[in-house]
Amino acid sequence: MNIDELLLTAELAQLELTESESVALAEAVSQMVDYFARMQEVDVDGLPPTTHALLTENRLRPDTVRESTLADNLLESAPDVEDRFVVIPNVL
């Protein structure tokens, strides 16, 4: 994989890579991707993909309210909170 592909992928994943990191990661990613190429050897014609190995039955939850008792705890975990809003910087 070339650096451009890597950077585009990193952009999608919101990862910022330093130059040295990109070189090392490009190599490691390429190594894996090359290795993945061996999957082409398998004849998968007519095989459906397995998306949920053992899950076949419907699961639905009744529409009943469960009080949000943890709301205040969750706000305590937030790095920056003002008037119950989670705050992030946004200099325009």
Place this chain on the structure above:
Amino acid sequence: MESYWKSVLSAESSRAAYQSAVTARNQQLGAFLEFDPERGAAVSAEHCLEAVNRGQRAGDNPPDSALATVERLPFAVKDNIAVDTFSLTCGSRMLERFRSPYSATAVARLCAAGATVVGKTNMDEFGMGSATENSALAQTHNPFDRSRVAGGSSGGSAVAVAAGMVPFALGSDTGGSIRQPAAFCGVYGLKPTYGSVSRYGLVAYASSLEGIGVLASSVDLTEAVFQVMRGQDEMDHSSLATPAELVGASSVAQTGTRVGVLTGDLGLDDQVAAGYQRSIEVLQQLGYRFERVELPTLEYCVPAYYTIAAAEASANLARYNGVRYGLRPDYAENPEELVRAAREQGFGPEVKLRILLGTYVLRSGFQDQYYLRAQKIRTAIRNDLTRIFQSVDLLFMPVFPVQAFGHGAEGLSPFQQKLADRFTSTANLSGLPALALPMGLENGLPLGMQLMAPAFHEHRLFQVARVLEEELPPPVPPQYPPLWQSHTVPE
């Protein structure tokens, strides 16, 4: 042993002695990231019944014997499984200071049965690794040889059990993360049927592959803990109830059990190859019938596994962005900068690698070639195993091609470690249960093999393991004898 563990936390004096002994051992081994039995006691009292009610189990309630077995036992929890008020670092800088506001259903069920969390164990960051060397927060060593790794990613949990700090610990297994460290450290390690234990509270790495499991010092305990944890959970819609016909299936030894073994060059090192042969002989002597089976898809397990795991990880780890919790960089001008900086500073190289890999295999234009193909290969692997389990009751396999390896450059490269997941990832791709069991020592290091069974047939695993346990009890690391031998507790 049982009386020791049942009473160790109940009296102030024994608790203090226990605490100092664990602290001492932990300083040498790095099993725990957080050790706080008092905090654990508070959790049990306050939150667990509520959590259990919330996660009402459908059917298959644990037998009384299992509840009795776990009652009052201390246990350790891998630091990617939520325990209310405890840390939930996942071995990552990203969550270094994060405290969980809730408990995993599996933990809550154990606490409700009277067990007590004593601490959180070290692990490879977000479960990504086979040596616990990818932890950003601590180093973990093998109690049989501290120059060697404990295995991973549930290395901390394996060490805590092997070094006698707890009778059992919870781990998670995405591609072998329970069974491989269990094998490296000489303990039992169960990866249950996918969905049989609720994943609610398990920090997701690869959702369709992983589950919570047990590392323990005995088969009985492994089974009891599993029985207490398992069962459908309304907080996890991928959790599954045991099929009615298998509820209460007995693990009493049965004659004529057919066991499948792999043949040919399995790529094992000499010790492990010899150990595999020796184990087969032991089992034969015990009256098990062996059948050679073919698993033609075995060599495609690893690429398929890593493709799927990385893809799911790339989405599962997207939530860590420094906005609502976790690492927040010192300065950023706008949301995008904030998110990028948080992820840059918060994630280690292996995590970044897998996120990139996963993002790449899902990109339009590449998805069919990688992700979709891997999912189809997964079907082929499941078909192989379905066929195999028509002729055998269990499958007997190595866990890992080598024994515990050395730290850093002395050991395996990250890439070699990944290739070595071939025996373990099979169970994850197919969702089937597998149990790693200690098969004695080889060169002073534990040797572990695994049994795999059809879905929801964990009882078959325990049945054989129990027979073997009498022949080959788990090894004890010489430097870490049981605590009841090293300090006295009031009876």
Place this chain on the structure above:
Amino acid sequence: MYQSFIGLEIHIQLLTQTKIFCGCRAAFGDEPNSNVCPVCMGYPGVLPALNQQAMHMAYLVAHALNCTLAPQTGFDRKNYFYPDLPKNYQISQFAAPLGTDGYLDVEFHRKKKRVRIHEVHLEEDAGKMIHAGDMSLLDYNRAGTPLLEIVTEPDMEIGEEAEMLLQQFRRLVRYLGVCDGNMEEGSLRCDANVSINRRGEGLGRKVEIKNMNSSRFVRKALNYEIARQQEILDRGGTVVQETRLWNENRDLTETMRVKESANDYRYFPEPDLPPFNADGAFLAAVEADLVELPAARKERFMRDYALSEPQADFLSDEKPLADYYEDAVLQGADPAAAAGWLAGDVRKMLNRYNTALTESPLSVQRFAGLLMLLAEGRIHGKIAKQTLEAIFTEDKEPELIIREKGWEQITDSARLQTYVDEVLAEQARVVEQINSGDARPLGFLVGQVMRRTSGRAEPQLVTALLKQSLGLEIVHVLSFGGAISGTRGDDGLIVPGDLRDLKDIIDQEVSTRIRFEEVQLGRFLSEEITPADWATLIDAVNTRLHTGDASGIVIAHGTDTLAYTASLLYWFFADSTVPIVLTASAVPWEPISERAQSGSEAVRNLRAAVERATSNVPGVHVVYGEQDLSPINLKFERIGAESPDLPGPFRNWNQSTPVYRGRPVVEGPLELDLAGLTERLERTIGSIYVAKIYPGMRGDALIALINAGVRYFILELFDTGTASLRETPFSLKQAFAYGAERGVRFFCTSQQEGIVDFSEYVTGHELWKEGAIPMGTLTTETVYTRLIASLIASDDESEVLRRMEEAL
């Protein structure tokens, strides 16, 4: 010529109790970050648990949109980073949306269209991000609210159509009870894609439009965007494929900058949720909740309860009202009366007390009870209104109210007759006056009887009894100019006159029961009518209708403008219980001989009109020769008076059965006095211009008229609605664009009989796109007077348009 393509992406928040994947309340307006839990905040280790009701509602909507329902569906992860999206992926549906290939039928300006629905899928909503200075504030209360996305095919062409589809869709989801449809609050959101191309060349380059927070903005933004793209193509440029935002302050769309790479969503199956199988029981439950939808209900109302289209429209618009109405009918209320009351007095009361029907003291039982009291004649109309008011103020049963207040009507004619006899005996002088031919004091006598009964008698019954006792039938004959009232001068020319001579003749002929009361409105020929004359006529008719003594009103009119006056009166008095009969004559009465006099056209028509006026057939009529014509769509086509064998010069266009009675445009009592009415009519008419399209007509002539203050054009087009729109000075295109910018309306009729619906030709279709409003089967004269009446009855432009559309 360009073709435009509009597709919509509509999002609705489903009205579930809880969020889609956790038990947090799905509520609005609560404190920030109060309806949150680890699941909807995207905490480590949590998992989604699918809400049964969200799935149910989603299938319900897909079903109502005639979609193919997926037997197996599932969820996928849509990956993108945004601070308000807690997991940085959205659980949505990609591979197997729950509904596909549906449709919704819409109608705009008489053009019916089936808009195809590409797919319907369920997903989770994001939180809200508010910008404040150099930071952004995040509230996750909304995060995880169930959101249903409906994607249409690009089947619409203009903003108006999209607006209509949106309104219809909104009504649908409100009917189903799955969404409140509030665009301002964002529970219904709409994005669009727009492309244009030369006709026949397929889709053009797609531009996405976002940030349209009302259906009105949707219309404006799309029309703006179509014009913008057209201009680019006109200049030979190419449209950039991009996302644009509607700027409601500047009334234009603006480029939204987005990174290229942000568009690869890397969908893959959600591993945390098992696939969903829509089994028999699930689908049966969906089916059971599929209520009768608005369009079907409207049709049924018209069919089962014989309601007019506007009435059925009004009643079926919101489900609670439609249910209320049907409930009332079921409990015994007369369907027509119930419809009238709900649209009229009940609506007024609800407005006055600012309450919703279902929350008001007027329960269905009370409403039905009230109407039954009225139907049984136990109370009369005026008392019924008082009772309705009392229900609102006193919150009591109507039965109890009329008992407590002693409002029960005296229905016993025999008992009333004694009051009548008493009054007649007492008022001998007045009786004498009436008997001598002056019927004016009849109203006074009615008042006397009413006073004796404390208002509990039905005034119409009292009037009837009085007339009967006095042997009196009163027909007011209003002379409104024209040849019928005129005379032929010595030079052979017809000059205006009055009806005096004619009256004498008719007087001799007609039975003594009938008394004329001729009212002289004007001495003019009908071609000389001014707005002030119309005001005088309307005022005169109105006064006579409300004194209650008239058996009928006859208006002697000229032929030339009869079609105008007749339809104007209809739009004012269509619900009149007293017959209003217009008649005319092509030539004046000429005193040649006795025999000729009684056989002349003027005499014959006036006689027939008087007969009709006493026939108790309510509504507005036009009598000419042997014909009883409808006042609307009347056409003055041919002078056929010379030979009595030929049909008359008048004919109704596009009418299989004549219409005499209906819902007037100006409802209720006329609130303007004569001066006020005159002023309004003059002003109103000054803003209207009626133009007949002809080859060589210059578009800039219309522009000049617009500059001179014309705001409404009635364009009489060719055939089904065609006109030149080519880029020449003789095209209307410029004028349409110029007018559209200034809010000028173009109502279109045809020079030929038939329907104007722009359906046949490309030019018609273009007119429709330019915003011309086809007036269907209505004639120019009828549309013109309808517009006058609509302008007088309406407080704002949207009401005017609504009234004009209701005519169709």
